[in-house]
Amino acid sequence: MFFNKGWDPNGMHVYITGGSTGLGFAVAKLLTQKGAHISIVARDQGKLDRAIKELQTVRQNSAQILKAYSFSLNTAANSSAALKAVCDAHGGTAPDAVFACAGSSKPMFFVEMSEQDMTEGMTAGYWVQAWTAFAAAKQMARQKRKGKIVFVSSTLGYMSFVGYASYSPAKHALRALADTLHSELLLYGIDVHIFFPPTMETLGYETENLTKPEITKRIEEADDGLTPEQAALGMFRGVEKGETHITADLITSLFRASTRGSAPKNNWILDGIYDSIAFFATPIWRRSVNKRVVAHMDEHRTYLGKNGFFGDT
Numbered sequence: 001m002f003f004n005k006g007w008d009p010n011g012m013h014v015y016i017t018g019g020s021t022g023l024g025f026a027v028a029k030l031l032t033q034k035g036a037h038i039s040i041v042a043r044d045q046g047k048l049d050r051a052i053k054e055l056q057t058v059r060q061n062s063a064q065i066l067k068a069y070s071f072s073l074n075t076a077a078n079s080s081a082a083l084k085a086v087c088d089a090h091g092g093t094a095p096d097a098v099f100a101c102a103g104s105s106k107p108m109f110f111v112e113m114s115e116q117d118m119t120e121g122m123t124a125g126y127w128v129q130a131w132t133a134f135a136a137a138k139q140m141a142r143q144k145r146k147g148k149i150v151f152v153s154s155t156l157g158y159m160s161f162v163g164y165a166s167y168s169p170a171k172h173a174l175r176a177l178a179d180t181l182h183s184e185l186l187l188y189g190i191d192v193h194i195f196f197p198p199t200m201e202t203l204g205y206e207t208e209n210l211t212k213p214e215i216t217k218r219i220e221e222a223d224d225g226l227t228p229e230q231a232a233l234g235m236f237r238g239v240e241k242g243e244t245h246i247t248a249d250l251i252t253s254l255f256r257a258s259t260r261g262s263a264p265k266n267n268w269i270l271d272g273i274y275d276s277i278a279f280f281a282t283p284i285w286r287r288s289v290n291k292r293v294v295a296h297m298d299e300h301r302t303y304l305g306k307n308g309f310f311g312d313t
């Protein structure tokens with residue numbers, strides 16, 4: 001359509017990693033309702049089965065292919081095998097769009113982390129999506145098929161605070177990968193987007209709260225968050241509008257506008273307003289967070305002592 005510059009997923013094949021729960025599942029549901037063929041990948045077969053069952057109930061027509069595959073996406077080989085399985089159901093053709101939603105976080109105090117916590121943080125936050133893009137971009141380029149790759153970062157891909165030493169660097173790294181690929185994949189007509197969601201009440205969120213330090217929880221209280229459905233819709237709208245960096249809540253939009261660098265603006269006027277608000281608001285927020293962290297010092301020392309951190313238990 002001449003006037004319809006947006007993205008219509010009807011009849012397209014969309015591959016969603018992490019599509020069994022949370023944000024990924026909400027995207028899968030939304031795009032199933034819009035008539036897309038959906039492939040989801042995650043590890044747990046039970047969750048995948050439940051997700052597909054629910055997707056079946058919102059399908060628009062009987063021609064829609066809705067499939068699930070169990071893979072861990074932590075390595076390049078597995079991510080490439082997952083993509084192959086996903087494409088095999090479509091005659092080996094690359095998907096029209098890839099939404100890389102898979103990911104998890106394990107917030108903790110830095111000094112209590114093991115080497116494994118640090119490396120796993122990078123795997124669960126960065127590689128799990130980077131390897132999917134790595135496989136998909138090669139295949140789209142080889143098959144000379146234009147497409148879309150959408151990454152999922154976090155508000156913590158723009159800023160960070162106590163508790164997120166294993167997670168925030170991974171989400172910042174995804175931003176750098178998306179910015180690089182946004183440039184480089186122009187060579188093949190592949191659009192690259194990256195979404196920065198705030199807190200979403202999901203299975204992943206419940207799990208991360210098990211290790212999350214109290215001080216981190218308190219700082220996060222200022223974030224009302226979004227439901228996974230609201231976040232999925234926000235991400236979809238951003239993709240529709242062709243936004244490179246997508247945000248769907250005010251707080252993250254403020255950080256986006258003030259952390260933009262050379263990433264394209266979404267709305268010149270609104271982004272300018274956000275940037276001006278953030279110019280004053282971020283230093284005030286940062287000072288208040290620093291104050292709270294310092295005020296937490298005594299309680300924290302006691303906590304570390306109880307955990308045997310100082311080696312004198």
Ligand SMILES: NC(=O)C1=CN([C@@H]2O[C@H](COP(=O)(O)OP(=O)(O)OC[C@H]3O[C@@H](n4cnc5c(N)ncnc54)[C@H](OP(=O)(O)O)[C@@H]3O)[C@@H](O)[C@H]2O)C=CC1
Pocket residue numbers: 017018019020021022023024041042043044045047071072073074101102103104105124125128152153154155196197198199200201202203204205228
């Ligand atoms: N919830 C929140 O507050 C926020 C989340 N995010 C990000 O949003 C994305 C979605 O999170 P959310 O919906 O909350 O999390 P969920 O845990 O609800 O969903 C994560 C999905 O990814 C899958 N998954 C996780 N790790 C792997 C892996 N190594 N290989 C394959 N599949 C994997 C999970 O299934 P399975 O475990 O069976 O593999 C599940 O389908 C993540 O990237 C997260 O970092 C960003 C900001 C805030």
Ligand SMILES: CCCCCCCCCCCCCCCC(=O)[C@@H](N)CO
Pocket residue numbers: 104105154155156197198199200205208219220222223251254255278281282285
């Ligand atoms: C400009 C001034 C605004 C000040 C308000 C700031 C409030 C703090 C926002 C904390 C947001 C944290 C989201 C974390 C999401 C996430 O990725 C984790 N759940 C891990 O999955």
